[in-house]
Amino acid sequence: MKRAIILVAMAFLGLVMAQGRTVNLLWSGAITGPTSDVGGPYGAGVEDYCRYANEQKLIPNFTLNCTVRDDQYQNPNTQRIFEEALDRAKPAIYLGYSTGAMLQLKPLINEVKMPTIPASAHIGLIDPPNNQYMFLPVSSYSEQVVALMEYINRTTKNAKIALVINPSPFGRAVVDHARRAAQRLGQTIVDVREVGSGNLDNTALLRALDAAGAQFIIHQNVAGPVANILKDAQRLGLNRKIRQMGAVYTGGSDLIRLAGDAAEGFLWASSYYTLDENAPGINLQKQLAQKYNRSADILNSTNYTAGMLAAAIAIEAMKRAAQRFNGRIDNETVYQALIGMNGPNAFKPGFAVSTKAGIEIDFTRSEQTGAEGLRVLEARGGKFVPVTEPFTSALFRQVRNP
């Protein structure tokens, strides 16, 4: 009898403790400052998905404490916020943001063994050294660019391509892989130009690329500079002569809003579903945006989808960690849950397209890219519509480790 009472008391105590347990998740990014047009919706996506996860009790017996911090796109702020979190409420997983800050934090992230899902898809984040705990939610910028080159090759052999990239490590990430891919595909990279924000007149750039014989321009940038180039190409009548396309942060509703009808025909490599598609993640996105009174700009933003996807992966990993390790959710168990997210255990939240094998998000110890499938979409009538089925760039795997 006494033993039974003790057991019941212990079970009750355990239940009470389990009910009261919290688990921390940290996101820091540029809600204000440079690139806040990306960071704002991305952070909102993380925040809203966290609220939803708590309401739905997606991690049974746990309350999710999501900290969303604004680093203003300043690397020292990112470092401070990350270290503050490690000191005060150690997160089980970290959702990062910018390329520079993430590259800089790599040694520390590796040292503290913190599973990290950055918004940046710079390939250097998952390349050695110090790459063990980095997980890209979608295919890298380099893979997106190589995939666009493969797409070009389907219709135009020996194409002449110009790369227009952001003047930063974020932009430059793709150049080497693009050159190697061009060599294998028989294409020619006629020029590589760096263009940042404030590119109000791109006449000289476009004339030079035209003179160099460029048939295609591939952008690795954010939407603002690309929109200006598209408008100038239209003004100069080069929009029909030179086809323009870009990686994930170039396109989406931001580009349509900024470039207007000059965006027509722009090709965009993206792993995400668009808002017009009937996918579980997108339906949830619409539902949450309405529920939490998000503006139309945020709802329409692919970055809102991206933030939700990152949070969804993190929370799913926490949930699996709790299931697999008897309610222990910390950086070690979440890491194990992430690298076990493959095969029959792959994750399918419905924010990104699946590969031919039907896998949306999967990770292994050595394959740290989540959504490996991507599509090429084209701007038509003020929205992006897919022009390819989801595919995975086979060539990228060859040029990544030649």
Added chain:
Amino acid sequence: MRNPWAQTGNYRTSYVQDTTIFANYREIVSVVLLLLALCILPLFLERSQVLVLNFILIYAIAVLGLNITTGYAGLISVGQAAFMGVGAYTVALSAPSLPFWLTIPLGGFTAAIIGFIVGIPSLRVKHLYLALATLAFQEIFVWVVGRSPALAQGAAIPVEMRNFLGLEIGFRNHNYFWYYVVLFVLVLMVIAWRNLLRGKYGRALIAVRDNDRAADAMGMDPGRTKLMAFALGAFYGGVAGGLLAYMQRAVVVEEFTLSRSVALLAMAIVGGLGTVVGSLLGPAFIEFLRLYMERLSEWMKSNAFIQSITPAGVDVASALLPLSFGLVIVLFLIFEPRGLYNWWRLLRSYFRTWPFRY
């Protein structure tokens, strides 16, 4: 003087006394107490708070350098972040083969050589034109790094130091270790600064700043003085950059852009140009301003009422930091051009005669 500890003013009767590093004993005691306080301060702080202190002290070293170039010699430089970058990249490249106590001075010397070269236009141009020349250097630096595969084209180069004299340095003690290293280097740099500028070289800098032709007529060499001012200022910047590289465990070019140079100049102005105390107060003020504006901005973003009264499409929270930054600089230039140093001076002189008034 019969009792130097009761001294209430500076009663200097010789040139030697006039050039002493410390004006009186009370100054020595206050410096010692300040150093003791700084030594024990990390014991009461979290690691991430020590990180903030580290940033302040590192920027203080860079601002000290800027105070030689701009504060003392009057040569406006908006390239101090680039000099920091030169130091940081030198450290990044040499760290795998050299210990940190060699790489950091090496970073300083490399920056000094570059500073000497960058200073050459100062022989011919002044004021705004010189500022533009340094601005050009700042942009060239970022451009060169972005196109150098050896420098990872601006992406991160890891700078890791795991061990020092048997002491293992890791996540737990990294910030504390570098705090004491930075503090030690700062003290050395301040002593060197005071020692350098109290002598004829310091007076030559002031003379050249006030009127280089008159300085020339008095037998000084304005050209050499200006080049030395640039080289010395850059040396301080290079050392600060080297320390920053170790502290951040990696070098990324984004840390050394024009905005950082402008921030350093703002720190020098707000602190008080040409002063040691100002070089410490300026970075502290700007960094704390940044921290509080960050909190305010986050609060504004999350406050439904603020959001409801803000016109659609206007992002006040985003504008808050640059706005406060600009406003602080303008207000200081208008109302307190001598910077926080002057407040410190007034406070000190008040307490010197306390409880008696003048």
